[in-house]
Amino acid sequence: MAVSMRLLVRRLIRLSHRNVAVSRAAVLSRSHCHWEPLFCRSFSDDRNTHFGFETVSEEDKAKRVYKVFENVAQKYDIMNDAMSLGIHRLWKDMLLHAMHPQPGAQLLDVAGGTGDIAFRFLDYVRTQQEQKRRREARSMQLQSWQEISNSYPTIDEGGRQESRAVVCDINKEMLKVGKEKADGKGISAGLSWVVGDAEELPFDDDQFDIYTIAFGIRNVTRIDQALQEALRVLKPGGRFMCLEFSKVTNPVLARIYDAYSFQLIPVLGEVIAGDWKSYQYLVESIRRFPDQEEFKYMIEDAGFYCVQYFNLTGGVVALHSGFKL
Amino acid sequence: MFPALTGPREALTHALRVRLLCVNPVAFAAAFVRSFTGAKDERPPPFDASLLRVLVCPLSKKALRYDAQTNELINDELGIAYPVVHGIPNMIPQDARLIQKEVDAQ
Numbered sequence: 001m002a003v004s005m006r007l008l009v010r011r012l013i014r015l016s017h018r019n020v021a022v023s024r025a026a027v028l029s030r031s032h033c034h035w036e037p038l039f040c041r042s043f044s045d046d047r048n049t050h051f052g053f054e055t056v057s058e059e060d061k062a063k064r065v066y067k068v069f070e071n072v073a074q075k076y077d078i079m080n081d082a083m084s085l086g087i088h089r090l091w092k093d094m095l096l097h098a099m100h101p102q103p104g105a106q107l108l109d110v111a112g113g114t115g116d117i118a119f120r121f122l123d124y125v126r127t128q129q130e131q132k133r134r135r136e137a138r139s140m141q142l143q144s145w146q147e148i149s150n151s152y153p154t155i156d157e158g159g160r161q162e163s164r165a166v167v168c169d170i171n172k173e174m175l176k177v178g179k180e181k182a183d184g185k186g187i188s189a190g191l192s193w194v195v196g197d198a199e200e201l202p203f204d205d206d207q208f209d210i211y212t213i214a215f216g217i218r219n220v221t222r223i224d225q226a227l228q229e230a231l232r233v234l235k236p237g238g239r240f241m242c243l244e245f246s247k248v249t250n251p252v253l254a255r256i257y258d259a260y261s262f263q264l265i266p267v268l269g270e271v272i273a274g275d276w277k278s279y280q281y282l283v284e285s286i287r288r289f290p291d292q293e294e295f296k297y298m299i300e301d302a303g304f305y306c307v308q309y310f311n312l313t314g315g316v317v318a319l320h321s322g323f324k325l
Numbered sequence: 326m327f328p329a330l331t332g333p334r335e336a337l338t339h340a341l342r343v344r345l346l347c348v349n350p351v352a353f354a355a356a357f358v359r360s361f362t363g364a365k366d367e368r369p370p371p372f373d374a375s376l377l378r379v380l381v382c383p384l385s386k387k388a389l390r391y392d393a394q395t396n397e398l399i400n401d402e403l404g405i406a407y408p409v410v411h412g413i414p415n416m417i418p419q420d421a422r423l424i425q426k427e428v429d430a431q
Contacts, residue, residue, distance in 0.1 A: 166376075166379065170417065172410065172413070172415070175413055176411065176413075179411070179412075179413065192373055192375075192376045193412075193413045194376070194380065194413065194414055194416055195410075195413055195414065195415040195416055195417060195420075196383065196416040196417065197383065197416075197417055197418075200383040200384070200418070201383065202380055202381055202382065202383040202414075202416035203379050203380065203381060204379065204381045204386060205386075207379050
């Protein structure tokens with residue numbers, strides 16, 4: 001009972017948009033000499049939100065996030081490998097395994113940028129289809145010639161819909177990098193690229209079987225709007241899946257993770273991508289994102305059912321999943 | 326491959342040819358291919374028409390019409406046109422063009 005009250009109070013605090021990072025900033029400023037001045041918007045009618053540990057107006061956040069990803073787009077994949085020591089591939093593979101898409105599934109990958117999830121999705125479905133075909137071919141070898149000739153029309157029947165992935169991102173640079181990757185890999189069938197806003201998706205209602213957003217939702221200005229849009233475009237029975245950095249549960253690991261995030265990642269960003277500030281924003285935005293339970297409540301608020309989360313790598317990343325019923 | 330090097334001129338041209346082929350084979354091949362395809366450096370990638378089945382205007386959620394000449398997706402109801410850049414439709418309302426305003430200006 002006390003636990004739920006505490007969570008309720010925390011939600012109310014979050015809803016009133018109070019800046020709780022000031023105390024944290026004071027603690028961390030000892031170890032960090034490099035801070036942006038806090039923005040003061042006393043005359044703004046629009047609400048304030050956070051950009052890392054800064055407070056900015058909502059429209060500013062969108063613009064600054066856009067700039068961050070425009071700068072890092074070319075080196076995004078390399079930086080991901082360097083920062084997570086390649087573990088991000090395992091996280092995305094786990095997302096696909098949890099998703100277990102069936103042949104004919106329609107995927108919408110929001111904030112998909114460079115297309116990692118979409119590529120994995122198409123690979124998964126194609127491998128499954130090939131395995132199924134091989135199994136069928138093997139079983140057919142024991143049949144008589146009449147049975148085989150009868151089954152020919154059913155093999156060629158293309159009535160079933162092909163699986164397809166649509167990658168949607170607000171940032172044109174990231175999509176460009178993704179499209180180049182796809183062209184390099186020779187994947188074009190069943191893959192589409194759209195520039196769109198997660199808060200205002202350019203898709204009709206009840207279109208997709210699966211909606212994924214991997215490491216993108218913390219950059220969205222109004223997360224609740226993005227969740228509502230996700231609910232709208234999913235078919236009834238569709239699944240919402242979100243991979244995002246979250247709170248580490250183990251205190252020892254949390255200390256190591258904090259030190260790694262604030263000391264090493266911006267340095268890596270400067271060395272590899274030549275951009276300290278963008279990666280400073282990255283680690284700060286991770287700290288400002290709600291933890292696993294709070295985000296689970298936000299997803300339930302939007303109208304999803306059977307919401308659950310799985311902690312990966314000790315809570316560094318959480319995989320949230322919900323259904324539209 | 327190894328012509329008779331009869332004089333300095335032949336040697337020079339041979340050396341240049343070898344350099345081009347060995348040091349920069351990619352550029353050589355690219356130039357070769359480009360000469361065949363003609364002056365098509367601006368090849369705009371074709372827009373995937375199957376996307377039209379799922380795409381709608383983000384503001385009104387109504388269906389769109391693809392205009393091949395201007396390479397835009399048009400919402401006739403609201404009079405806005407979304408550009409298609411490098412084969413990727415840009416569905417951000419702020420980047421869209423107002424058609425009615427242009428008609429009034431004329």
